Amino acid sequence: MLVKTTDLVQPCQNPNCEAKWFVFDNTTKPKCPFCGQPYHGQLPILNFYYAPSHGKFISENYRLMVYDKQTLYKWHANNLVSPSERISDADKKPVGDFHFFNNQWILINRNLPDMMDVTEKKTVAIGEYVPLTEGRQILLDKGQGGRLVVVQLVNN
Ligand SMILES: [Zn+2]
Secondary structure (H helix, E strand, O other), rough: OOOHHHHHEEEOOOOOOOOEEOOOOOOOEEEOOOOOOEOOEEEEEEEEEEEEEEEEEEEEEEEEOOOOOOOOOOOHOOOOHHHHHHHHOHHHHEEEEEEEEEEEEEEEEEEOOOOOEOOEEEOOOOOEEEEEOOOOOEEEOOOOOEEEEEEEEEEO
């Protein structure tokens, strides 16, 4: 199972919640199991695909739940990188971050030289951003093991 629990957590929107974070249970009506607070707003989910060989993408049942100011790492962008102790210092640095800005979720490219908005067929240079809209496809890394993201939006 490639699903990593840490990638499925969401901050609880109840400021008085003692748990503060909860694991998304894959329903279309997410709510905190500790205090019962339902999630309000748009919740982006990134569904990952990776390329075992060049240009062929397959689903790996691996998802990332997005929240404001969350960071994206090299191990999200490439299947061959894993968040272990032996990871290099360069690979520990965030390669992107997510923001809810002007009523829209965006991913800012911080260090992904290959990043491309596949839906719009344009490159997303370092320092630029791509909006997270339903069905949008974003290439994170074009090398071997590189990942492609398909955006899913849950509205509540
Ligand atoms: Zn809660």
